[in-house]
Amino acid sequence: MGVASAGNRATAASGLPPLGGACLVVVDTQRLFCDPESPAFLADWPPRRSRLIALARSFLERGLPVIRTRHVHPDGDDGGTMGLFFRRLQRMDDPLSAPDSVVAAALADVPLVDKSRFSALTVPSVVEAAVVRGTLVLAGVQTHRCILATAVDAARLGLRPIVVSDACAAGDVRDHRAALRVLRRGHAHVATCRQLLRALDREGPA
Helix, strand or coil, rough: CCCCCHHHHHHHHHHCCHHHHHHEEECEECCCCCCCCCCCCCCCCCHHHHHHHHHHHHHCCCCEEEECCCCCCCECCCCCCCCHHCCCCCCCCCCCCCCCCHHHCCCCCCEEEEECCHHHCCHHHHHHHHHHCCCCEEECCCCCHHHHHHHHHHHHHEEEEEEEEEEEECCCHHHHHHHHHHCCEEECCCCCCCHHHHHHHHHHHC
16 A cells, blocks of 8 residues: 555545546536526526635646536437426526526636436546546536436446535525435535645645
8 A cells, every 4th residue: 555645644534535646627617507597597696606716726726726617508408307497498598598697717728518318427538537646526516416317326336426516506405405414414524625725736736
C-alpha cells in the first residue's frame, strides 16, 4: 500500500475523497430554473449560484475538469419515464432551455453538454470524464431529481460522488433536504462549498 500525501491525508480526515482526482459537473443551470421570469424558477437558486461559480473557478484554477449540462429533449423524444410524470418536456428550441446567463458568462470556457434524462451519466462524455477522475462533484439543479439521479448512478458505477449541499437547489426546500438526507444514507458524500474549497486549499495544486 502506498503512502498518502499530506493533502490526501487531510482530505481523508475531513471525510471526503481526495479532490485531486475530481471532476465537477454543473447540472442544468438553465433559464428554466434560474430565470425569475420562468414559471419553474427556483427562488433558492440566486445565492447558491455565486457559491457554485466560486467552486467551479477553484477547480479550473487547479486544472481540474468542469462540465456543464443542459436538460433538453430532441423532437420525437417521449422523455421515457419522465414523459409519464411531466405533461410538457423541455425542447431545444424553447428559450427557457438556454443556459443561465450569469453562469454561462462566468464559465464561458466550460463545455456544455445536453442530456435528456435525469442522470448526467447518461451522456458518454460525462461518464468518460468521471471515470478517468474517479470522484464526481455535483452542483446545480434540481437536488431531488437530476442531482440525486446522477449521484446514485455514480455510486452504481463505482465512482465517488460528492454533492455540494449549498450549491444545489430545488423548488421546495423540503425536497432539497429530503434528497440530501437520502444521499447521506450511503449514496454520496454531502459537503458545503466552503468545506470543498478548504479541502482544495489543503491539497494544493493538482
